[in-house]
Amino acid sequence: MTADRHGTAATAEAPGAARPGGAGVRELGVAGAFEFTPTVFPDDRGLFVDSFRLAAFEEAVGHPFPVVQTSQSRSRRGVVRGVHYTATPPGMAKFVHCTGGRALDFVVDLRVGSPTFGSWDSVVLGGEELRSVYVPVGVGHAFVALEDATTMVYLMSGGYVPANELAVSPLDPDLALPYDQGVAPLLSERDRAAPTLAQAVRLGLLPDYRTSLALDRAL
Numbered sequence: 001m002t003a004d005r006h007g008t009a010a011t012a013e014a015p016g017a018a019r020p021g022g023a024g025v026r027e028l029g030v031a032g033a034f035e036f037t038p039t040v041f042p043d044d045r046g047l048f049v050d051s052f053r054l055a056a057f058e059e060a061v062g063h064p065f066p067v068v069q070t071s072q073s074r075s076r077r078g079v080v081r082g083v084h085y086t087a088t089p090p091g092m093a094k095f096v097h098c099t100g101g102r103a104l105d106f107v108v109d110l111r112v113g114s115p116t117f118g119s120w121d122s123v124v125l126g127g128e129e130l131r132s133v134y135v136p137v138g139v140g141h142a143f144v145a146l147e148d149a150t151t152m153v154y155l156m157s158g159g160y161v162p163a164n165e166l167a168v169s170p171l172d173p174d175l176a177l178p179y180d181q182g183v184a185p186l187l188s189e190r191d192r193a194a195p196t197l198a199q200a201v202r203l204g205l206l207p208d209y210r211t212s213l214a215l216d217r218a219l
Contacts (some may be wrong), residue, residue, distance in 0.1 A: 082142020101150030138212025
């Protein structure tokens with residue numbers, strides 16, 4: 001996969017240095033977002049994996065992660081969800097992994113004033129590696145399902161409040177997310193009608209970088 005000028009393609013490179021629990025950790029191209037690659041223990045029955053370890057998370061990110069709510073979605077191939085984010089304040093961070101199927105997962109820097117504003121990075125979730133992604137406060141999240149019955153699990157630092165949940169269009173040509181994976185993309189009406197990044201800037205809808213960093217560090 002080749003990234004455009006805004007994005008960093010998902011790669012098959014080896015993860016970073018070993019962390020507690022045997023996890024590999026890599027900071028993504030959006031500052032403050034991380035990929036976690038756990039140690040998977042397969043045997044003739046199947047496999048076992050620790051999807052989240054607080055010690056590994058704190059060592060990599062520098063602060064704890066309070067799990068207030070867990071949610072999941074199931075999507076057929078070609079479904080695109082996002083680019084979603086939470087009004088900041090209050091802001092919300094997410095720890096995301098895929099328990100069935102596979103997804104091309106995106107983190108998008110929506111923090112006005114960030115040195116990487118408008119850029120994105122991607123990770124393939126699911127499959128054999130069972131990676132997870134940390135999405136810090138103020139950063140947008142999206143994915144496209146690569147297989148039927150792709151199941152995404154979200155650990156969230158806050159409770160879901162519909163009025164606080166916002167979106168930027170994943171079809172925005174300036175973002176140029178590679179959502180087209182050989183099948184017509186399927187979006188909700190909400191995501192299809194979401195403003196572009198430039199429109200969201202003009203409307204004053206996006207998180208502030210410094211505010212987002214402060215809220216993320218205070219988790």
